[in-house]
Amino acid sequence: MMFEQVVVVSVFTLVFLAIITEKLDKTLVALFGALFLISTGFIEFEEAVDAVDFNTICLLMGMMLIVETLSEVQIFRWSALKLGLLTKGNPVLIFFLFGLSTAVFSAFLDNVTTVLIIVPLVITLTEGIGLPATPFVMTVIFLSNIGGTATMIGDPPNIIIGSQVEHLTFMSFIQYLTLPVVVSSLLVMLYILYKNRSTIKSRNSSFSWLFMSNLMLEDMYCELEELKIPRSHAVKSLSIFGLVLLFFFSHNITHLEPSVVALSGAVLMLIAFHKELNLHHLIAKVEWPTLLFFAGLFVIVGALEHAGVLKIVSHSLVSITDNFLLLVLIVLWASAMFSAVVDNIPFVAVMIPVLKDLLSSGAFSHEPKSQLIWWALALGACFGGNGTLIGASANVVSVAIAKTKGLTITFKDFLKDSIPATVITLLVSTAYIVFLYYL
Amino acid sequence: MEVKLLPVLNRQLVSLDRLRGADQLGEEFVRSLKRTYQTYSGDTNRYALIRELLDLYDILLACRPRMANLILDLQKTLIFLAEKENAGVLDLSNFTDSLLRLKKARMDRAGEAGAEVLSRGQTILLHSHSRTLKFILEHAVGKVELPDVIVAEQDQNKTTRLMISLKRCGYKFKVVSEYSLSHVLEELDFALFGALTLDSHGNLIVGPGSSALMCQLSRARVPVYLAITTNKLSFWEDSFDAAFSELRKKERAGIEYEKQVFSHDLIPLDVCKGIITERGVLTPPQMRMVFDKMQRAFLDREKLIRSLV
Numbered sequence: 001m002m003f004e005q006v007v008v009v010s011v012f013t014l015v016f017l018a019i020i021t022e023k024l025d026k027t028l029v030a031l032f033g034a035l036f037l038i039s040t041g042f043i044e045f046e047e048a049v050d051a052v053d054f055n056t057i058c059l060l061m062g063m064m065l066i067v068e069t070l071s072e073v074q075i076f077r078w079s080a081l082k083l084g085l086l087t088k089g090n091p092v093l094i095f096f097l098f099g100l101s102t103a104v105f106s107a108f109l110d111n112v113t114t115v116l117i118i119v120p121l122v123i124t125l126t127e128g129i130g131l132p133a134t135p136f137v138m139t140v141i142f143l144s145n146i147g148g149t150a151t152m153i154g155d156p157p158n159i160i161i162g163s164q165v166e167h168l169t170f171m172s173f174i175q176y177l178t179l180p181v182v183v184s185s186l187l188v189m190l191y192i193l194y195k196n197r198s199t200i201k202s203r204n205s206s207f208s209w210l211f212m213s214n215l216m217l218e219d220m221y222c223e224l225e226e227l228k229i230p231r232s233h234a235v236k237s238l239s240i241f242g243l244v245l246l247f248f249f250s251h252n253i254t255h256l257e258p259s260v261v262a263l264s265g266a267v268l269m270l271i272a273f274h275k276e277l278n279l280h281h282l283i284a285k286v287e288w289p290t291l292l293f294f295a296g297l298f299v300i301v302g303a304l305e306h307a308g309v310l311k312i313v314s315h316s317l318v319s320i321t322d323n324f325l326l327l328v329l330i331v332l333w334a335s336a337m338f339s340a341v342v343d344n345i346p347f348v349a350v351m352i353p354v355l356k357d358l359l360s361s362g363a364f365s366h367e368p369k370s371q372l373i374w375w376a377l378a379l380g381a382c383f384g385g386n387g388t389l390i391g392a393s394a395n396v397v398s399v400a401i402a403k404t405k406g407l408t409i410t411f412k413d414f415l416k417d418s419i420p421a422t423v424i425t426l427l428v429s430t431a432y433i434v435f436l437y438y439l
Numbered sequence: 440m441e442v443k444l445l446p447v448l449n450r451q452l453v454s455l456d457r458l459r460g461a462d463q464l465g466e467e468f469v470r471s472l473k474r475t476y477q478t479y480s481g482d483t484n485r486y487a488l489i490r491e492l493l494d495l496y497d498i499l500l501a502c503r504p505r506m507a508n509l510i511l512d513l514q515k516t517l518i519f520l521a522e523k524e525n526a527g528v529l530d531l532s533n534f535t536d537s538l539l540r541l542k543k544a545r546m547d548r549a550g551e552a553g554a555e556v557l558s559r560g561q562t563i564l565l566h567s568h569s570r571t572l573k574f575i576l577e578h579a580v581g582k583v584e585l586p587d588v589i590v591a592e593q594d595q596n597k598t599t600r601l602m603i604s605l606k607r608c609g610y611k612f613k614v615v616s617e618y619s620l621s622h623v624l625e626e627l628d629f630a631l632f633g634a635l636t637l638d639s640h641g642n643l644i645v646g647p648g649s650s651a652l653m654c655q656l657s658r659a660r661v662p663v664y665l666a667i668t669t670n671k672l673s674f675w676e677d678s679f680d681a682a683f684s685e686l687r688k689k690e691r692a693g694i695e696y697e698k699q700v701f702s703h704d705l706i707p708l709d710v711c712k713g714i715i716t717e718r719g720v721l722t723p724p725q726m727r728m729v730f731d732k733m734q735r736a737f738l739d740r741e742k743l744i745r746s747l748v
Contacts, residue, residue, distance in 0.1 A: 088478075130447045204480040207491035208444050208498065212451070214471040214478070219455055222467060 008042055008307040012300055012350075020342050027289040030296030034303075043303040051302025052295050055163035055259045060294070061286055062262025063153060066241060067113050068285045069269040072277050073233045076117045081224045084125055089213025091131055091200045095193060098122050099139045103147030103185045107154045108245065111144040111394035118144075119401045129203065129213040133407050135196040137398060138417045142188050142386050144394045146425060149382035150174065150181040152258060153248065157339075157348040157381035162258065164352050165374055170248040170258060176375050180432045184383070184425040191424060192417065236272045240265055294345070301349045310350065314357040322363050325437050328376045329430060331355070335380025336426050340387020348381050369437055376433055383425040389414040449502040456506065461635060461671060462570035465508040466542060472516070473535040476528045483528050489520050489747050496744070504702070507636050507673040512538055514737070517744045545668050546571070548717035550578030553631075556664055556715055558583035560628030564656070566591040566617065567646045568601040569633025571666045575715065580608045588612035589623055593648050617648055620655065629662040629712070635703055636673045637730060642705045644673075650704035653711075662712040669716055672730055674737040 011033045018029040037043050043051070070076060083101055087093040098118060105114040118140050126133040148154035152162035152173040162168050193200055203209040244265035248258055270279055304310050321327055331351075338347045355377065359370050385392030389399060389411050399409045455464045481487070496513050499506065519534050520526050553575030557563070563586045565572070579585060588605055592598050592614050605612045615623050632653065635644040643665065645653070653663050684701045708727070713720045721729060 127447070128451055130444060202480075204478055207475065207479055207481060208448075208495050210479055211471055211475040211495060212444065212448060214474040215451060215455075215467065218467040218471045218474070219459070222459065222463070 004042060004307045005309050005312075007040075008037065008300075008303045009309055011037060011042075012304055015297075015300060016342070016346060019346065025289070026343070027293040027296070030293045030300065032296075034296040034299035037300065037303045043299065043306050047306060048299045048302060051305070052298045053160065053163055055257055056160050056298075057291050057294055058259035059153065059159055059163060059262045060156070061291060062259065062264075062266040063110065064286045065266035065282065066244065066262065066269055067109055068282055069266075069273060069277065070237050070241065071113070072282065073237050073273070074227055074229050075234065075237055076113075078224070078227055078229055078234075080117050080121045081220050081227065084121055084220050085217060085224070087125070089125075089129055089210075089217050090202055090204075091126070091129070092193075092202060094122070094125055095136060095139065095200050096189065098136065099143045099189050100185070102140045102143040103150075103181070106144045106147035106394075107150040107181075109154075111148045111155060111392065112397050114144050114147075115140060115394045115398045116401070119398045120405065123402060123405045123407060125216060127405070127407075128216040130209060132196075132199055133402070133405075134409060134413070135192055135200065135417075137402055137407065137409065138414070139189060139192050141395050141398045142192075142418070142421050143185055144398075145382060145385045145392050146181055146184050146188065148394075149379060150177050151248075153262075155382045155385075157344050158378050160345065160348050161352065161374055161378055165356070167371075168374060169251045171252060172371075173378070174249075176371075176436075177378065180379060180425075180429050183432075184428045187424050187428065188421045191420060195417070233273075233276065237269065240268045240272060243268075297346055297349050301346075301353065304350065305353050310353045311357055313350075314354045315362075317354065317358055318362050318364070324364055324367050324369065324372075325434065327364070328372045328433055328437070331373055332376040332380040332429055332433065333426060335377055336384030336387065336422065339381045339384030340391045340422065344381040344385060344392070348377065351377055372433055372436060375436075376429075379429040379433075380426070383422060383429060386418050386425065387422045388418060391418075445498050445501055448498055452502055452506055452509070453504075460570045461506065461508055462542075462546070462668075464506070465512065465670070466539065468506075468509045469512055469535050469538050469542070472513075473532050476531045476535070479528070485520060485524075485526050488526075488528075488531065489517065492517050492520065493744065493748060504635075505673060505675070508670045511670055511737070514740050514744060517747065518740055521743065521747055542670070545670065545717040546574050547578075549666065549668050549715060550574050552717070552719050553666055553715045554579035554582050556629075556631070556713065556720055557586055560586045562587045562589065562626050562628055564589050564591060564620070564623075564627050564630035564661070565601060565605075566593065566630070566649055566652055567633040568597045568604070569666065571668060571715075572631065572633040573604045575631075575666055576604055576608055576610065585610050586628070589620075589627065590614045591617040591620055591652060593617050593646075597646070617652060620652065621659075624656070624659045624661055627656075627661045629664055630656050631664050631666060631715075634665050634667045634671075636671050637667065637708060637726070638673045639676050639730075639734065641708050641727065643667075643708055643711070644703045645706055647701065647704055650706040653706050657710050663710055664713045664715055664720075665711045666715040669718065669729065669733060672733060674730075674734040676738075 015029050015033040018024050019026045034048065038045055038048050083097055087097050102114055102118050105118070119137055122136045122140055123133045126136050149158065150173070152158050152170045158173060162170070162173060203213065244261055247254060247256060247261040251258065270282065317327065320330065335347065335351070338344065355373055358364055359367065359373065364370065385395070389395050395414070399414070402409055452464070455467065459467070492513060496510070496517065499510050499513060515538065516531070516534060520531070523530060549571055557575070557579045565588055588610050590598060590601055590605070590612055598614065602612070602614070632645060632649055637643050656663050684699055687698045687700055689696055689698050708723045711723060713722060714726045718729065
C-alpha cells in the first residue's frame, strides 16, 4: 500500500510540476500520467472510467458548442458594440459598463470567451480616446474571475464542484454565491476607480478629446450597421441559449443534470444552424485538449483515492483543527493561495474527495453547516485566480491580447492591483462565510 | 497643440481610412463634429469654439498622411464661424448637416458623370475599390447599358469587396491577375481607377499597384479614367507624405531582410484620359485649371482662418 501511495503521489506531483513549469503541454502530461497508472495497474481500467466525471466533461463540451455557435452568429460582437455605444465614450461609463458586463457574461459563459470578446474592444475604445487602457483591462480581468464564481457554469472549479457534490444545484450556487460576487465586484471596481481617479473621468470639457471619442463611436455605429445579423439567427440562437439557462435554473423541478441540459442545448443549436454553419468546423472548435486534460486528471485523482492518499490528507486536515468554521476559512484562504499560483482545476479535483471524506466521517459528519465548505472551496479557487498573472487562463489570455495591441502588462504590474483586489474579495468571502455560519 | 492627441488621432484616422475609405471617413468625421458640438460642456461662445476648432485643424495638418477632405471640411467650418456673428452650437450643428448634404450631392453628380463614362464601353477594367467608384457603378444600374468588367486581382480583401459590389449591381465580370493583364488588353475599351488625392505637383496618389497598371494601359493605348471628387484634392504647396512608408523586418528561407512597404502609389495626372468628378469628366489640363482655382481659394481661406486668433 505504501509503495502504491508513493508511486501515485509521485505521478501526481510530476504532473502538477509539469503543469506549473509549462515545460510540456498539460493535456499531454495529464494523459500520460493517467495511462501510466492504468497500464501499470495502480488503477484498473474500469475504475479509471468510473473516476472520469462525464458530467463535468459533457457540461463543458455542451457549453463550448453553444458558445462557439453564438460566436459564429456574431451575437457577441453585436453585444460588445452595443455596449460600447451605450458608454457614449465616457470613461466612467466605459469602466462601469464593461466591468459589470464582464461579470455578468462570465457568470454564464466561460471566462476566456468573455475576455476574448471584451478586452480587444476595451483597449480599442480607451486607447482610441487617449486613455491608458491598463486599469480598464485589469478591471475586466478581475471581474471575469469574480463574475464566473456566481454560477455553476461560470468557472471550471464550480463546474467540477457542482457536478461531483450531489446536493449542490445550479440554483444553490446562485443563491449562495451571488451576494459575495456582487459585493466583491463593486468593491474591486471602486478600488481601481479610486486608484485611477485622475484618468477615469469625463472628457466632455475637452473639445478635441471629446471629438476623438465621438469619432470612435461614429465608427462603431457604422460597424454595427454593417454587422447585419439575420433576425432568424438572433432569434434561434438566443432562444436556445435562454432555454438552456431556464433548464439550469429549474433543475430542482426537472432533475435534469446540467450536462444533459448543456449537451441538449448544443445539439439543438447544431440542428438549428446546420444549413448556415459548418457542423464539422463547429465541432472541431471544441477545446478537445481541455476535455482530455480533465479526463486524465480525473483518472489520476481516482488513483489517489484508490490508493488511500486522499483519506490520509483528509485525516490530516481534521487534525489541524476541530473547529469547523476555522477549517472552512482555512479551505477558503488555502484554495485562494493555491489558485493564485497554480492551476485551480487539479487542486479542486483533489480537494473534492478529500472534503467529501472529511464531511462523511469523524468530527464533522453531523455538521449542519457542512455546505459552507463547498462555498469556501468555490470562492477560494475562483477568487484566488485573480492573485497573479498566471492564476487563471483569463488573465493569461487577456494579457496576451493586450500585448498584440501594443499594451504590455508585466507580472509585477499585474501584482500591483491583483494582490489588493484578491485580498478584498477574500475578506468579503471571509465575512460572508462567518455571517452564514452564525446565521 | 496637444502633443498627446496627435499620435492617437493620427493612428485612428489612418486605421479608419484603411477600413472605410476616405469618403466614408469624411462623413464619419463630420457627424462626429456634430455630436461633439452637442455634447461639449466647455465654453461654447464663438471665439472659444474657433480656438478649439483651430487646435483640431492644426492637429489634422500635422497628421500623416494629411486627409485633405477632412481638413477642407474643418476649414469651411472655421470660415462659417468667422463670418457668422453670434454663431453658436446650434448653428454649427446645422452647418454640419449642410456639409453632409453637400457630400451627397457631390457624390450624386460624380455618379451621373461616371455613368455617362460607363456607357462609352463594352468591356472595362477595374482595379481599385474606392467608394466613389462603387457609387458610380451603383449609379449606372438602370440608367445605362452596363459594360462587362474585368477585375484586375490584387489584395484579396479589396478584390473581394469589388466583386461583392459588382455582383450586387448585376455586372458580368471575370477576374484576371493584375500581373497577367497583357493577355486581355485588347478586350478593353477603357479602365477605371479610384484615387486618394491629387497633389500640387500634379501627382495622383493611387492604390498600390495602380501606377504600374496605368502605365501599362497607357502604353497599350487603353484609355484610363480616374474617379475622384474635388473635396479630396491636396492643395498644400509644401511637400508632404501622402503615401507613407514603413520598414518591416521579415524572414524567408532563413534569410532576414527588410521590406519597405508603401501605402500608396504615385502617377502623373497626364496618364489619364479623363477625370470623373462632380463637375463632370475633365481632361488633365481642365483638371489642372480647376485645381489651381480651388487651390487659390483654399490658400485664401487658410490666411483668413490664421487671422482669427
